[in-house]
Amino acid sequence: MEHRDWIEAVQRMQDYIEQHLQERITLKALARTAGYSPWHSAKIFKELTGKPPFEYIRSLRLTQAALQLRDDRDKVAEVALDFVFDSHEGFTRAFRKEFGVGPMEYKKAAPPIYLFKPSPIRDTYYPELAKEKLDSPLRQSYYVQVTDFPARKLILKRGRGAEGYFQYVKEVGCDVLGLLCSVKEALYEPVGMWLPEYLRPEGTSVYVQGVEVPRQYDGIVPEGLEILDLPACKMLIFQGEPFEDVRFREAVRNLQSVIRKYDPSAIGYEWADDAAPRFQMEPQGYRGYIEARPVKPI
Template identity: 55%
Template sequence: MDNKAKVEAVQKMQNFINENITNPITLSMLSKASGYSPWYSAKIFKELIGKSPFDYIRNIRLTKAAIKLRDENVKIVDVALDFVFDSHEGFTRAFSKQFGINPKKYSKETPPVKLFMSYPISHYYKTLEKGEDIVEKQNTIFVQVIERPARKLILKRGKTAKNYFEYCEDIDCESAWGILSSIKEALYEPMGMWLPENMIKEGTSSYAQGVEVPLDYNNEVPEGFDIIELKPCKIMIFQGEPYDDEEFLTAIDLLQDKIKSYDPKIYGFEWANEDAPRFQLEPWGYRGYIEGRPVRTIKK
């Protein structure tokens, strides 16, 4: 069985899990979804994902439960039952083991915790060629300028990284992303970013991951993370056409190539790289790849 077939089979199992996460899931069900035997389905799932199917399912359920407790006024027992735990006690034990805090305390204080981030398996396999279909689709780019208020940035720095893949070699990037995704006060979704020189600490990377929070943020800053203030600024947002998830690297390359040749002066702006980080949002095919760069209005 070649890698492509394995990826397709595991992707089918991931899709089934996502669609049925609040229902009982058995290995037999996953086997039917993948089209292979139960034993082989479990084997290739762990080979590619790094976890058994049921460890993976449990981690997703606990993460979704944490988000529900963070964002909604719900009873713990109801959340436990929603995510297929047999009892309040069993859920509390599993939650406490996963996040280092019991669900009752978490629902009241909502400190940053390490959420489990589950990605389509295709995101781990690089696109080797730029197919004609995606190149044709990426001829259209949506551009807009938005205002960012004064705010703070919670970020996890790397060591020497200049891009996402180097960053993941520097640190446990999935762990960092999970913690950033758990911050209740976040103004926007977490982002990967290229820091301007004035925001880089000596001996740390130019690429980092972070999330913006209000200027008056006073909750816990996760251990190993930094928090800095950002001034009000304008951000030029570039958004490409939707694409198939397995083509995410190609979609990124194509949009970044277009940004390099883009002249903001046509619309009365200039790059303002020192005002804020240049950032990229998590690449999801349904919305197209999104990247933002700080700009200033050209004074006349």
């Protein structure tokens, strides 16, 4: 029970940090949110997330600042103030230490960098938080739509033998998501993909993470990643109803079961798994779980 209480306390602290990222955050405020003493709150936060609270906050602020520099016309000094840095110089030093590039240089060229993209602690410790919820099945309706995807390119990081997300994370780690999120020219958010055989060199994984960019993309491909062409295709997109975040694994399993049983011939299509990658979007409860599988007209 104590471990579960810690998980819920750290999740409350993570949520508080997200909501107050552009304000002063004190350890006293975090402790009040967690329901423990300041010392104990900091201890369990580091134990469960791997970072002390204020290192976590600084990395998260620098990541949001980098995205603001990349996408908006704000000056570096303005962004520094937005994210509670006392001076332009202090912000510049912290930014360079975090990302290996200065904020002005980053604003001009926006090279891919490793952004800090922490997972909610509830996802990591799913079984402890979901036990009572698993006693009642997650029942959902599903929305299905055929969508045309143009020819485009994919920047991806391969694994060795991974066939799904959790195997992939064990092989590759979690940092690649932050790197993919930093690609300015991305058409959509990063996704997990199951590659068809023709896109898999021998000895590489079925499952990868990547981000799609325009067909004419000629920007930087980060070290350790590669880029390949994806053909135009049709995708059958499945989307479940919103769900409580703690039940994300159920939402994924349930939708994948729906896809396995679905007969696309009822709408004039057949599966085309050899034509393009099947993909999944990050499970986020507010929008429902989304997965897509390639099809072609019958």
